Amino acid sequence: LLLLDGKILYFNLKNNKEENKYMLTVTSTYDTVMASGDLQIIPKIIFQMVDVDAKGDDTVTVTSECSFSKKNQMTNWVREPSQRMGTLENNFWNLNGSFVIPYETGEDGGEVAWTSDAITDASGDFAVNQVLTFQFTKDHSSIGISIAFDSLLGEAAKDFDIEVYDLKESKKKVGLIEGDYLRRLVKNRSVPIDSINVTNNTDMTYVWEQSLTNYRKVEVTIKKTINAYRRARVVEVDFGVIKTYDGDNIVNMELVQKTSPVSKTIEPSVFTFSLEDTANFFNFLNPDSVVEFLQKKQRIYPYLALKITDTDYEYVSLGRYYLDTLIKSQGAMTAKFVAKDMISLLTQNVYKYSLVETEDIYDLIVDVLTDAGIDSDDYNIDTALQHNNVTSYLPLKTHRDCLQLLCIAGEAVAYQDRDGILQVKQLGTTATGYNIDYDKADDIPALKQSKLINTMQIQTYSYQLQASTSEVYKGTVYINGTEDAWFGYNGVPCASVGASSSVTVGSINTATYYANGALLNITSTGNTVVTIDAKIYDVHKYTFEKEDAGKETSDETLIAKLDNQLITTTSHAEDVADWLQTELNRRNEATINWHGDMKLEVTDIVQVQDDFSENKTYRIVEHTLDYDGTLSSITKTKGNFT
Numbered sequence: 001l002l003l004l005d006g007k008i009l010y011f012n013l014k015n016n017k018e019e020n021k022y023m024l025t026v027t028s029t030y031d032t033v034m035a036s037g038d039l040q041i042i043p044k045i046i047f048q049m050v051d052v053d054a055k056g057d058d059t060v061t062v063t064s065e066c067s068f069s070k071k072n073q074m075t076n077w078v079r080e081p082s083q084r085m086g087t088l089e090n091n092f093w094n095l096n097g098s099f100v101i102p103y104e105t106g107e108d109g110g111e112v113a114w115t116s117d118a119i120t121d122a123s124g125d126f127a128v129n130q131v132l133t134f135q136f137t138k139d140h141s142s143i144g145i146s147i148a149f150d151s152l153l154g155e156a157a158k159d160f161d162i163e164v165y166d167l168k169e170s171k172k173k174v175g176l177i178e179g180d181y182l183r184r185l186v187k188n189r190s191v192p193i194d195s196i197n198v199t200n201n202t203d204m205t206y207v208w209e210q211s212l213t214n215y216r217k218v219e220v221t222i223k224k225t226i227n228a229y230r231r232a233r234v235v236e237v238d239f240g241v242i243k244t245y246d247g248d249n250i251v252n253m254e255l256v257q258k259t260s261p262v263s264k265t266i267e268p269s270v271f272t273f274s275l276e277d278t279a280n281f282f283n284f285l286n287p288d289s290v291v292e293f294l295q296k297k298q299r300i301y302p303y304l305a306l307k308i309t310d311t312d313y314e315y316v317s318l319g320r321y322y323l324d325t326l327i328k329s330q331g332a333m334t335a336k337f338v339a340k341d342m343i344s345l346l347t348q349n350v351y352k353y354s355l356v357e358t359e360d361i362y363d364l365i366v367d368v369l370t371d372a373g374i375d376s377d378d379y380n381i382d383t384a385l386q387h388n389n390v391t392s393y394l395p396l397k398t399h400r401d402c403l404q405l406l407c408i409a410g411e412a413v414a415y416q417d418r419d420g421i422l423q424v425k426q427l428g429t430t431a432t433g434y435n436i437d438y439d440k441a442d443d444i445p446a447l448k449q450s451k452l453i454n455t456m457q458i459q460t461y462s463y464q465l466q467a468s469t470s471e472v473y474k475g476t477v478y479i480n481g482t483e484d485a486w487f488g489y490n491g492v493p494c495a496s497v498g499a500s501s502s503v504t505v506g507s508i509n510t511a512t513y514y515a516n517g518a519l520l521n522i523t524s525t526g527n528t529v530v531t532i533d534a535k536i537y538d539v540h541k542y543t544f545e546k547e548d549a550g551k552e553t554s555d556e557t558l559i560a561k562l563d564n565q566l567i568t569t570t571s572h573a574e575d576v577a578d579w580l581q582t583e584l585n586r587r588n589e590a591t592i593n594w595h596g597d598m599k600l601e602v603t604d605i606v607q608v609q610d611d612f613s614e615n616k617t618y619r620i621v622e623h624t625l626d627y628d629g630t631l632s633s634i635t636k637t638k639g640n641f642t
Contacts (some may be wrong), residue, residue: 024418024599030306030314034597037439040307043250044315045273049290050301054140061133064117067233068102071114074132077299079148079205079236079589082110089119090229092153113150116222116232124158124224126393130232132220134239135167139214142240143293144207147220150233151204157232160222162208163195167216190217204448207241211293226515240293249276250629251334252422253302259415259602259621261427261583261638263407266400266414268343271302272319274334282328282335291326296321300339301420304598304627314599318625320420341416346372346400352486354394354402356463356493356515356537361410361566362386364394365403365424372423380519382425385410390566392461393493393515409566411579418601427583427603431617434600436635437609441594444611449586451558454548456577459563460570464538465495473532474516479506479524488517492536499534537566544573548581560584569602590618596625596633608637 022090033039055075062071068085086092086099093099098478103112116130145164149156168191193215195209218239222232253273277283284291300321305313321339328335352366369379390409394402407424414424436445472489479485499513506524518532551557560580567573590608600606602623607615618637620632626632 012124023434023604024316024601026316027308029308029316030599032593033306033308035439036435037595039595039626039631040246042221042305042307043245043253043627044303045245045250045253046301046303047243047245048238048240048301049243049293050146050238050298051140051142051293052295052297052299053174054136054142054239057136057138057140058134058135060114062114062116063128063130064354066115068112068116069115069117070112071132071397073111073113074234075134076111077236077328078111078113081112081150081152081235084152085112085115087231089231095339095544105140111235112136113235114233116186118231119366119521120225120228120232123227124226124228124230126223126225126232130222132222132234132237134237136216137167139216140239141213141215143211143290144209144241145212146205146207146238146241147217147234148205148236149203150235153233154204155230155233156201156204156206156226157198157222157224158201158226159199159222160201161195161197161219161221161223161608163219163221163272164193164212164215165190165219166193166214167191180635183463193252209241212294213506228421243343245275250274250627251276252626254621254627255302255625257415257602259413261413261586261619261621263404264411266343266404268340269319269321269340269416271318271341272336273302273339274335274336276333277328277335278333282326283330284328285330291328294323294326296323297345298552300337302349304625304631314354318598319418322356328565334458341375342378342420342422343400343414343416345374347398348372348405349399350396350512351394351399351487352396352519353515354515355496356391357392358389358391360386361388361390361406364390365406365410366400367395368402368406369422379422379424383422383428384426385412390572391568392463393564395565396488396516405434405564405566407563408564408576409572411576415602418523427619429605431607432600433606433607434597434604435607435609435615436592436594437615440597441592441609442632443593446591447610450589452548452587453558453560453581453584454551454555455557455559456546457561458544458546458567458577458578459541459561459565459567460544460573461556461565462540463493463568464540466536466538469498469500469533471531472534472536473530476529477522478527480526482509482521482523484519484521485530486517486519487530487532489532489534491516493539494534494536497535499532501532505532512579521626535571544570544577546574546577546581548585564588586638587618588616588618588638588640590616590636590637590639592633592637594633594635596631596635598625600629600635605639606637 058075060071083551084099085102116127120126122642168189251274255271257269258267280286285291301313302318305315308314315393321341324340325338351371365381402413417423472494473487493515493626496513501511507530509521602620604620608618618639621638622636624634
């Protein structure tokens with residue numbers, strides 16, 4: 001619940017860690033207003049224009065911190081603490097349940113962020129200024145710095161400085177020798193880029209909007225708090241600014257979500273929006289433009305709100321997206337942006353670290369997502385995928401391709417939900433109870449029926465290890481110093497046990513062998529020939545075929561084929577064939593043009609009223625929300641549910 005400009009804004013989020021829960025939870029008043037058809041909807045977009053690589057590249061040091069402080073949380077994207085922490089500061093040890101006892105070292109404690117050990121005096125001044133230093137290993141640029149203080153406690157810094165530096169190598173005078181200065185090299189000398197002195201601040205989030213380029217260090221010096229006898233508290237520091245756009249700035253916005261019930265594809269949701277830009281804020285020819293500070297993967301949070309009363313709006317999250325493209329034509333009065341969800345991040349690199357072994361599908365999915373850099377708080381994997389083993393390996397493909405193979409092997413789907421959580425789950429058949437009837441639709445749903453697939457052919461694999469080792473890699477690589485290097489086996493799966501490697505120049509410090517290649521740490525002084533020997537797995541496969549039980553002898557044979565190297569037993573092939581048959585039998589398709597509902601998303605099972613006034617059950621496989629002053633929607637569904 002958020003009060004903004006006198007309006008009550010309800011932000012609705014479902015419990016994203018619950019399995020097989022459908023639709024976003026909204027209030028009963030929302031449902032009543034939505035059913036009335038008298039819809040007034042307003043948009044909101046939160047655009048994080050920050051340097052996306054700064055967080056993760058920073059090292060944080062502080063003047064002091066108390067026992068429960070977590071200074072590294074200041075750059076973890078969370079801008080509000082989990083709870084009010086009870087301390088011996090004045091009125092911070094209330095026994096009414098509004099404060100929690102500080103957590104001991106080693107306990108989780110949720111979001112705490114940095115809390116100083118030092119406390120201000122009766123005037124709110126620190127005896128020793130509290131300095132936060134963020135140092136980076138490479139250059140970063142942003143359109144300012146933002147600092148989030150403790151909004152739960154209503155505590156902020158009143159007087160503070162923000163200073164931004166480059167780090168340079170220089171020579172410093174250290175003495176005289178025969179009339180000449182002796183100079184020595186000084187590394188990482190701080191060179192000021194820009195700074196601001198802030199006084200009398202009362203904002204819980206302070207935003208310094210300023211063009212800052214190629215900095216290596218940021219210092220925040222806190223001198224005074226807004227209340228006396230207080231510790232300094234900083235929840236988050238953003239290297240950039242966070243812009244909020246509303247109906248005055250947003251020209252239009254569109255969200256397209258898709259999913260395949262049989263994981264034929266795993267596609268990212270795409271969020272497109274246009275902003276009014278008569279001031280050419282997003283025109284790269286404008287010297288005051290922010291375009292140079294826009295980066296791929298900057299986070300974007302869109303919302304749509306339904307007007308409940310004259311003063312109340314209920315906001316529904318449309319998800320979390322990452323900036324992909326800016327489109328700004330010369331002379332255009334608007335700027336168009338394209339953003340994609342987390343699944344788009346899974347296509348940027350290849351998963352290398354697979355072994356030919358027996359492993360749980362659940363654990364393999366965790367390995368793939370972790371290697372892709374997805375935080376464990378940002379995904380939810382159906383526990384039905386636990387204790388579901390495969391004896392195989394993952395090919396040298398993108399993380400998304402590997403996830404797709406694992407989903408099919410586990411009879412599951414993957415998509416990002418509207419809370420920004422990557423869901424990997426087996427689909428249920430529980431209906432939401434939601435009915436898309438004539439009152440909501442613009443016209444009668446377009447219906448069609450795809451052909452009945454009645455035969456499944458599943459390629460089933462086996463792997464036989466050769467008795468002796470073979471040369472699986474030989475090539476020349478240039479290494480001057482010590483570094484890690486990856487050497488692929490060109491698609492030939494190999495065993496890690498018994499593998500060996502050698503170099504002609506230098507030495508191999510460590511070697512880790514995988515099914516698709518080896519990761520070697522090598523010290524050398526130039527070109528060196530790397531040779532790797534390992535035992536090769538011979539790959540065999542046969543076709544498992546199963547016909548639908550309802551197929552008649554006279555029926556035309558229509559075949560669906562699947563080639564997935566994780567399927568290695570007849571029983572597994574039969575299970576997957578049955579799953580595919582069940583989903584493909586849901587071949588009735590309905591496409592509805594209607595006013596839409598923000599609480600629905602893909603995989604939700606709904607009732608659709610057809611032109612015979614019958615309500616049939618369908619699963620949403622594609623959902624488009626389009627806002628241009630009013631809301632409209634195109635929802636595509638598939639079904640044949642009993």
